[in-house]
Amino acid sequence: MLRFTSKYSKKMTTTTGGARNFKVVLLGDGCVGKTSLLLRYIEDKFNEKHLTTLQATFLNKRLNINGNRVNLSIWDTAGQEKFHALGPIYYRNSNGAILVYDITDEDSFRKVKNWVKELKKMLGSDINLVIAGNKIDLEHERTVSLEEAESYAKLVGAKHYYTSAKLNQGVEELFLDLTREMLERQEHNTQTEVNRTSQVVVVDDEVPVQSTCCSGHRSS
Secondary structure, three states: EEEEEEEOOOOOOOOOOOOEEEEEEEEEOOOOOOOHHHHHHHOOOOOOOOOOOEEEEEEEEEEEEOOEEEEEEEEEEEOOOOHHHHHHHHOOOOEEEEEEEEOOOOOHHHHHHHHHHHHHHOOOOOOOOEEEEEHHHHHOOOOOOHHHHHHHHHOOOOEEEEEOOOOOOOOHHHHHHHHHHHHHHHHHHHHHEEEEEEEEEEEOOOOOOOOOOOOOOOOO
């Protein structure tokens, strides 16, 4: 009897009808513009009034990148402190996270650091991180320095972007680059699985050794 054993097992990103499905979560303090970024990307709209998100909502976006059909499920989470404890419910099983801060609000940048710690604690390195410095249309009111933001992003292995939902700057680039990163990670994980499962160990069950009896001397 043969036994096939492999030391590798990993949950892969699901596919539907040949399309790749990715879950992306938007995290950040209230009033940093998470909802505005999402609506600008999905619907190309901007509302001058502040949009408050209660708990979490999600929108879908379909893309075709280099022949790969992609379904993005983008979750917009509430930034208010009272909803912070619900965060793990929404970012569990996420493939990518966009951490948004307001370049005119230093406290919102400190909150991003807290989110990064939580994500790494729960998901390890198995997630693509993007940090977005939003509201660059208010550059003259900036309080978070360019050097500090970019240095921190590099330290935690995240890509950093500057965005403005109002002016529609950097928004498309942010989401597209994140999607490409998630595709590359999935391809790498898939290839790794193929390589390791191809090195299957075939083990023969040992056949028990049967003892043999020596021929006794016949009595004369």
